[in-house]
Amino acid sequence: MNDATDPHWLPVELLMALGVAQADELVQALTGRPAWHARAACRGMGPEIFYPALGESVNPAMAICVLCPVRPECLRYGLANSLQLGIWGGTSGRTRRKIASMNKCPRTRQALEDAPPMD
Numbered sequence: 866m867n868d869a870t871d872p873h874w875l876p877v878e879l880l881m882a883l884g885v886a887q888a889d890e891l892v893q894a895l896t897g898r899p900a901w902h903a904r905a906a907c908r909g910m911g912p913e914i915f916y917p918a919l920g921e922s923v924n925p926a927m928a929i930c931v932l933c934p935v936r937p938e939c940l941r942y943g944l945a946n947s948l949q950l951g952i953w954g955g956t957s958g959r960t961r962r963k964i965a966s967m968n969k970c971p972r973t974r975q976a977l978e979d980a981p982p983m984d
């Protein structure tokens with residue numbers, strides 16, 4: 866059975882015919898998630914590990930993120946949308962606030978400009 870939240874059920878031929886940019890838009894429109902999320906190492910996992918309670922370790926989440934092929938996209942998303950909670954791109958909210966405060970850094974500014982907006 867197809868799961869409408871799983872972009873992998875989409876026919877590969879259709880996605881290839883659309884091209885990368887349009888296919889990404891289609892995946893996002895259908896799933897409500899950025900297209901890169903389909904390639905995330907955390908895909909299919911529950912959110913609990915990425916939203917540790919106060920006093921819980923972030924290390925289990927970080928161990929997954931360090932191997933994730935879309936870590937840069939995830940970090941840009943977290944930064945661009947000022948996400949304060951949870952682990953995004955292998956960073957905690959505290960780390961993202963530090964990165965955001967370094968807005969004089971051209972690379973940080975560029976990452977913020979390149980990130981897709983949050984719906």
Ligand code: SF4
Nearest residue numbers: 905907930933939954
């Ligand atoms: S970097 Fe971490 S939180 Fe982001 S998509 Fe990858 S595994 Fe998930």
